[in-house]
Amino acid sequence: MLRRILLGSILIGAAGFGVFWWLTTPAVVAAASLPPRTPNLANGEAAFNAGGCSSCHAVPNQPDRLKLGGGLAMPSPFGTFYAPNISSDPTYGIGRWSEAEFVTAVLKGTSPDGAHYFPAFPYASYRHASVDDVRDLFAYLKTLPAVSGKLRDHDVPFPFNIRRNVGVWKLLFMDDKPVVADASRPASWNRGAYLANGLGHCAECHSPRNVLGGIVEAQRFAGGPNPEGEGWVPNITQKRLGDWSAKDIAYFLETGQTPDGDTAGGSMVRVIKNISQLSAEDRAAIAEYVKSLPPVEGPPRPKKAKEG
Template structure:
């Protein structure tokens, strides 16, 4: 009887391990999904600025936002992530990557070696990008300076450091749906929706998250605790921005100035450095889309401590 019980337990454990291995396996694009094409470097630069690549990947404490040697520390409830080198350096950056490697990294969150990237890299938004835009971004990155130097490993505790677990997280929080234009809306609105929800990844910071780190869909764009642990990220639906005009929003994305004449602060200053480089037409499109977001009630903001 004991032997039979042990055998049943072993078989159940093997079956469970098999299911876990299958559920957590990386999913990548087929090689045929990246056909040869002539890249559009100007478009690649637009995607670079829309995606805010320099905010995380530029070497800290130096003035050149195009030196993408990485090193920015990104705090989270799960530990501290360190943004990697994505310069064209062949040893420490992405200089040896293929187009397929880059597509799999940006849209699927999978490294060239077949490991999951942690979702501090916002591929949950980038998955909605058009493949040709991702390839144009890759071509643009290859024109930037190569920067030598490896970035330190992430500082994550158990079990969050186990990359294989990210595969199950992806099944919970990635929908793998391409962006589809809304035929009832204007081309400008659709352009804004595309930029905000793909490369712009605005919801990644401006939405509250559940205990597993997934965005709470019903409160998307409704603000919440800063994922880095300091302060509060504002609600950007009409719940808070109802009095802003489309021009106010576009001007804010261009300059960082609020309608009342004040200026943005904190981590948003890094975002504005990127959006300020975008064409005015794209800023207007993003503003039109953001202005259309229906009011959404975010989580209650904690009361400020007396004297703070």
């Protein structure tokens, strides 16, 4: 009897592991699914700026936002991640990547060697970008200078360092639904929604997260603790921005200046450097979309300790 119980337990465990392995298989985009296409470098540059690529991947503490050698430390409750080199360097960057490998990385969160990327890379939002925009982005990145140099590995403790487990995270929090335009809204609003929810990945910072690191959808865009561990990311729904006009928001995205004369701080400074490079029409579209967000109450901010 004991032998049968032991054998049954082994079989159940093996079956469970098999299901886990199947469900967490990293997804890829087949090269055959990408038809021939002439890259649009101007669109690729717009995708680069909308996606905020240089915000994370530019070499820290130097002025050139196009030196994409990586190295920025990104603290989180799960460890510290370091932005990789995405320059055209063939050894340390993405110079040897195929187009399909790049599209797979951005839209599926899967590396060229078939492993899950950690979701510090905001592919859960990039997933909503169009394939053509991502292909143009890849073509544009290849025009930028190569940056050499080996980077340190992520500092992520067990069990968060087991990449296969990220497949479970993707099942729970990665929305795989296609983007559908809202026919009741103008084209400018739909453009803004596409940029804010896809390449712009605004919700990745401006939303609270649960214990597993997934966005709390009921409070999407309602602000919360800074993912990097210090400070508070503001609510950008009409709960906080009710007094801002769409023009105010667009001006902020261009200059970092708020209607009351304050300026953007923290990581938003890097974001503004990218968004300000977009066309005025795209910034206005994002502003139109953000202005349309209904008021949502965010998580309560912790009370500051009284000074002694």
